[in-house]
Amino acid sequence: MLRGRWIGMLLLCLVVAGVFAWLGQWQLGRAIDTNPPPPGATEKVLPIDQVVKPGAYLDAPLVGQRVETSGSWVPDDFLVVASRFNDGAEGYWVTGQLRIAGATEPTSLAVAIGWAPDEKAAKAAVQRLEQTADGSVVTVTGRLISDEGPVAPPKDQPTRMDRMSPAALLGFWHDTAELNVYRPYLASATPLGGLDTISSPAPEEHSSVNWLNIFYAVEWAIFAGFAFYLWYRLAKDAWEREVEDFDERHGTAGG
Numbered sequence: 001m002l003r004g005r006w007i008g009m010l011l012l013c014l015v016v017a018g019v020f021a022w023l024g025q026w027q028l029g030r031a032i033d034t035n036p037p038p039p040g041a042t043e044k045v046l047p048i049d050q051v052v053k054p055g056a057y058l059d060a061p062l063v064g065q066r067v068e069t070s071g072s073w074v075p076d077d078f079l080v081v082a083s084r085f086n087d088g089a090e091g092y093w094v095t096g097q098l099r100i101a102g103a104t105e106p107t108s109l110a111v112a113i114g115w116a117p118d119e120k121a122a123k124a125a126v127q128r129l130e131q132t133a134d135g136s137v138v139t140v141t142g143r144l145i146s147d148e149g150p151v152a153p154p155k156d157q158p159t160r161m162d163r164m165s166p167a168a169l170l171g172f173w174h175d176t177a178e179l180n181v182y183r184p185y186l187a188s189a190t191p192l193g194g195l196d197t198i199s200s201p202a203p204e205e206h207s208s209v210n211w212l213n214i215f216y217a218v219e220w221a222i223f224a225g226f227a228f229y230l231w232y233r234l235a236k237d238a239w240e241r242e243v244e245d246f247d248e249r250h251g252t253a254g255g
Helices: 004-031 119-132 166-170 211-254
Strands: 066-073 079-086 089-100 107-116 138-145 185-188
Touching (some): 004 211, 066 107, 079 107, 089 119, 107 138, 107 166
Antiparallel strands (some): 066 138, 138 185
């Protein structure tokens, strides 16, 4: 083990173990949230601009945050999204484009306005909502939810939407030139147009400890220890081979 070759191998193992130890420390640092949001933080109604900006992704701790904003409904942009469950019952959401009031540039927010048990009821609600979209400013309160991501519609129903995705809705909206759009959508707390209230309970409060990251940190510590064991094992195997060769040579000579 004191030969130059094995000392060099030991130094290499020290470098490898140091990298593994740094990775373990990094994982451990990510495992514990030292500044978790206080209990019930998502239930405090905040202005939307204090939570997320247009075009920005919604941070994980803020998913489900209750917010408030004001704007006017854009006519002809009340659209139906299928496969929406309300307390276990499958139905439809009616959505609308809310043009934010007071924004320096045209800005819109996708709003899930309410739930309907069938498509006929959803389309009837759309007609009622179109009649009230007169440009007047309304205030909407609800929960901010991350974009579910668009999916391709069935070939026989090119306008059908099964995901609540502002990116997909944007493709059907009007007056979108130079338009800023919020990436998350708002699930309204108050239904309109004769729709039912969307079931949107408070998000579960997660532990401040991420056990998966702790598991990874332990793994990196084991890898660091294995680097030293590998050096020891290789050196010992080389020594044992030399001892065997020595015994064979001297045994043969002695015979």
